[in-house]
Amino acid sequence: MSGEVSMFEWIVANGWVFWLALFLILAIIEVMSLDLYFIMLATGALASVFTALAGGEFWLQTLVFSVVSLIMILFLRPIALRHLQRGPADQLTNVDRLIGLDALVLEPTTRLAGRAKIGGETWTARHDGEGTLEPGTYGRVNRIDGATAYITPREAMTD
Incomplete structure (x- = not known):
């Protein structure tokens, strides 16, 4: 049974597929929720896709996902929310x-x-x-x- 590959081993070997699927799932959730958290996580997953395609190890892909997502949530999300809430009353939703x-x-x-x-x-x-x-x-x-x-x-x- 040495020819069988576990799911975890397959994910580690094909990390870009995992991160791309996670990106798509998070983007779909963001479209439904519109709270700007999931799109920040999706951006982290997309960064991990590129890390995987560049040959980065799975631990590095996970680290990139975590750091990029955290930076996006802490720094970009508040700025994006301020811009979304600004505007004339006739443009409010x-x-x-x-x-x-x-x-x-x-x-x-x-x-x-x-x-x-x-x-x-x-x-x-x-x-x-x-x-x-x-x-x-x-x-x-x-x-x-x-x-x-x-x-x-x-x-x-x-x-």
Whole structure:
């Protein structure tokens, strides 16, 4: 049975295939998540593809993957996020467009529970202060966290 090659031995001998497959998987996950972590890891995997094709040992390929990914996450991702979040209001996307909009309170809204209509859609809402926002009152969206809008009552708003 000396002619059989284990999967690990095959991966070590054909590291570029492993890293290329990992690159593709990470890129696909990034397209679905859009959080800029997986694309940083995919860049590390792509660097490892080139290291493997240049004849680098598997330990070196792994080291290149780790170092490039870490550098990308620590240094490039914050810069990329700042650039993505910059821009005029008419270029903001999805949830970012809701920040600053009026919110019609639909049910009593506290720091723990509530609902509000924002931009024609009903959202889970939380009071971004103390007390209770009563149904029929308006507030302004301060921030969105997941599927929850945090709103401030109009009398507490400053322009």
